[in-house]
Amino acid sequence: MSYMDFPSFSLVGSFYTDPSTMDNDPSHYDESCTNPSPWQDPGGSHFFSFQDILASKPNRAFTPPVVTCAFDQNGNPSLTDPLIGAPVNSTDTPGATNGQTPPFSPAKMVDLDVYQQGVSNIYGFVLKLTVGGTVLTGAMDPCTLNSIRFDRVLPTRGWAGWDSYGWGSFGGDSNACGVYQSVVRIPADTWPAASGSPILDQLRAATTQDTSGNLLLSIRMTLDGYQNVPWHASDFRIGRVLATVGPQLATDPSHCLAGRWLAGRSAGPGDAWDQPSLYGAPFEVKNNTVAIDLSNALMTSAPGQGPLNLGNLSVYIGDGSTGVVGTPFQTNDILYSLSGGIVRLPLTAEQAAAAASAPFFLASSLPGINGLSTFNKQPVLWQESATGFWIACDDRNFQLASDQPNPGSQPGFFYVTQWGQPVTDASQIEHHVFPCFPNNSAATVPWSGGYKGNSLSSDGCLEAVLCPGTHSGQFCLELSAIWDPGSRTPELESQLYFICLWQKGTPPPPPNLESGCPPQEQMMSAVVWSSYQINTKPDWAEIQRLMKVYVKLFPSMHARMDLSDQQTFQIFSTNPPWFVSYANMPGPATYTLPSGGVIASGTIPYYMTRTIDDPRLMPIMRDLSPNRLLTVLYYCYNLQQETQPTPPPPGEGAPHPTATPTRKGANA
Incomplete structure (x- = not known):
């Protein structure tokens, strides 16, 4: 099961994100580059949120996400369920325990590499759904951007190569679109069986629990219309999100659909400006119904606007002899916002039999489009492979x-x-x-x-x-x-x-x-x-060398703390005691080095020892290898041994050891 199954609901609204852009140029990683160009948004903090972090600015064009459609367990749409119109938010915190106010720390959106910015991860996102008196909060598993495209918006000049469409220094991101699919985990004891929403109750019954007692939900977020040019003050750092949520089984894929695929017709340099470029679409055939997710496959005429008109679209199977599947449909905002971008069509018995071994394709009634092929003089815009x-x-x-x-x-x-x-x-x-x-x-x-x-x-x-x-x-x-x-x-x-x-x-x-x-x-x-030998007694020159790239390329980090300054690094490596400043916060309360030494103080080691899915983890890019990280932590530990020892928490004889945090790629 997944977001494509019932019961389900969809939401539409704005998202906020502000990835820093100075790390987007490989030349900036050359030691000879001491004054890198800022690109569009050098001061970004890599936040990802369903709240407008710049809400205090005037005339912001941010639309808080709300539920726009919901389907019951039988696939019937509802206009009266309390889910409709319910606000959906992000908590922008990593959570807290013992009633303490959690710290502000939105989820982080992070590129894998300067040469691979198409698989950005989201870490630490916590979703919040409020339906009447029921408030559901769940952490989303870290997930990777998929199906990224830079031709979401119809060009205003053309597709010729000299236009550099979609890759200009400014504007490219507003033409982009991509998908995040993941699992949201909601503690079962916080989700009442009778929530006041019949569809929400059905969703609870349809999904499964993990071994930690969390109820699992499948979520697919399609993001587009993002503006990262600062002089667009009203929509700076804002984009559009269309998300669909459905049941998730423990054995289901977490980040993809194990189904079928329709390849879309893509525009080329020889196409006229008004020829659409269409991306591929995942689809499934279940219970004599075909469900096609077109949310990322369509085009728009402007960033964040409704789908481009493609005429009447008809679905066929094989040689088309079984006729049109269901009835023709149109790509409009009803399909997008009120159906989650998913079209569902019934199959006849003959079509269901044909679907088991023949490809699907979609044809348009508009004759002026250059299709992948033609069927009955109609251009074919999407086509499954001949082998399936x-x-x-x-x-x-x-x-x-x-x-x-x-x-x-x-x-x-x-x-x-x-x-x-x-x-x-x-x-x-x-x-x-x-x-x-x-x-x-x-x-x-x-x-x-x-x-x-x-x-x-x-x-x-x-x-x-x-x-x-x-x-x-x-x-x-x-x-x-x-x-x-x-x-x-x-x-x-x-x-x-x-x-x-x-x-x-x-x-x-x-x-x-x-x-x-x-x-x-x-x-x-x-x-x-690259390999790195752990140094248990590093000097400041070694630490400064490891830190200088972050100082150079991440101004928002540098504004909070100058990691290249020895005095600053020493102060925040030893202060404050964790049990004082971070009491009752989620995550490890102490950190045990491989040598057995215990770290229980210092802002720098605290944030560098959070788990990989904690939005507070530093460095934000999560690109410091395990052995380099340990070298920095040994430096912090050695500084602490040279200063006044950290007193134990009240009522305890010594700091209590805890498991070391997990970091991807760490040695076994």
């Missing part, structure tokens, strides 16, 4: 250590289907690891800028071993670094890789992905940190 074979990655974003001899490994799960049914034969799957060398088309930077990409020492470092999964149709790539890949620059101490998957017997991706790459839904991206 589809691969969907559930995990797409990785950070791995390379410190030998035990670098650790990470599993990357993906699902394989044919005509929507699980594929269990691993021999049908091929994969390959591609380092990010110059002209690799999967990178998100223009190589015309002269960027260097990976160093030659990175080739062959990342190993991906195909393994069976735990569910039918699920497989795993076990990722590990088999040697030190080296660094790209002294300030970019890692290498980037793309892992591509495809059906055996079909053409493989080209060398270095120079002339194209598989659909991003079938790719994983991984950063492998």
Whole structure:
């Protein structure tokens, strides 16, 4: 089950985010670059919120998200359920215990790498739904951006290459659109069986619990219309969110649909300006119904506006001899805002039989569109592959250590289907690891800028071993670094890789992905940190070198604390005691180093030892390798031993040890 199943509800409104932009240029990671260009929003804090963080500014065009539609367990829409119009918010805190006021710390949106900004993660998002007297709050699992596109908006000039459409210094993000799919976990004891909303009660009954007693919800957020140009004061850092929420089973994919895929017609340099560029759409066939998620597949005429008119769209199967599926429909705001961007059509018995082994396609009544093909003189705008074979990655974003001899490994799960049914034969799957060398088309930077990409020492470092999964149709790539890949620059101490998957017997991706790459839904991206020896007695020069890139590229962080200043670093490495300033806050109350030393004070070590999904974790980019992190923590610990010892909490003889926080890529 997923957000595509019933019962479900959808919400529409604004989101706020402010990723810093100074880290978007690879040339800024060169030591010779001492005054990097600011780009659009250098002062961003990487917040992601359903609240307007700049609400105190005048004339803000922020629309708080509300529920716009809801469907009961039988798929019937409701106009009277109390869910309709209910506000949906984010708490913008990591939570708190013992009744203490939680700290303000919105979720963080973070790129994987300067060369791969298309798989940004959201960490620490907490969703809040208020329906009458019922308030449900749940933490969303960290999730990765998927299906990112930069042609959401119809161009006003044209598709010619010289227009650099979508990639201009300003404006590109307002043309972008992408999807986040994840799981929201709501403590079962906070969700009453009788909430006052019949659909909400049905949703509670339809979903499952995890081992921690949380009820699981599937959520898909489609984000578009984002404006990051500061002189757009009214909508600066604001975009549109369309989200759909449904039941989630513990065995379901968390971040993708293990179903089927309709490829859309994309615009090319030879197209006229008014030709639409349409993205792919996931779809499912269940219970004699086809459900197609078009939320990310459509175009708009302006950022954040309603879908572009595509005429009457008709769904067909195979050679079309079984007739139109259901009735033709139109792409309008009723489909988008009042149906979650999902169209559901009934299948006849004959169509259901044909769907088991034949591709779907969508044709338009507008004759002027250049389609993928034509059917009855109608342009075909979306088409399933002739084999019905589809691969969907559930995990797409990785950070791995390379410190030998035990670098650790990470599993990357993906699902394989044919005509929507699980594929269990691993021999049908091929994969390959591609380092990010110059002209690799999967990178998100223009190589015309002269960027260097990976160093030659990175080739062959990342190993991906195909393994069976735990569910039918699920497989795993076990990722590990088999040697030190080296660094790209002294300030970019890692290498980037793309892992591509495809059906055996079909053409493989080209060398270095120079002339194209598989659909991003079938790719994983991984950063492998260069090896680093833990130093238990580092000096200030070593720490300053590790910190200087953050000082240079993240002004919002630097404004709070100058990590390149030795006196500042010393003060905040030793003060304050955690039990005084962070009492009853979520997360570890102390930190135990591998040496056995216990850290229980200092602002810097406190924020650097939060868990990976805690929005307070520093550095924000989560790009400090485990051994580099430990080196910094040893420096903080040594400073603490040279000063007045931290007193134990009242009533205790000594700070109590706790488990060390988890960080992706840490040594086993």
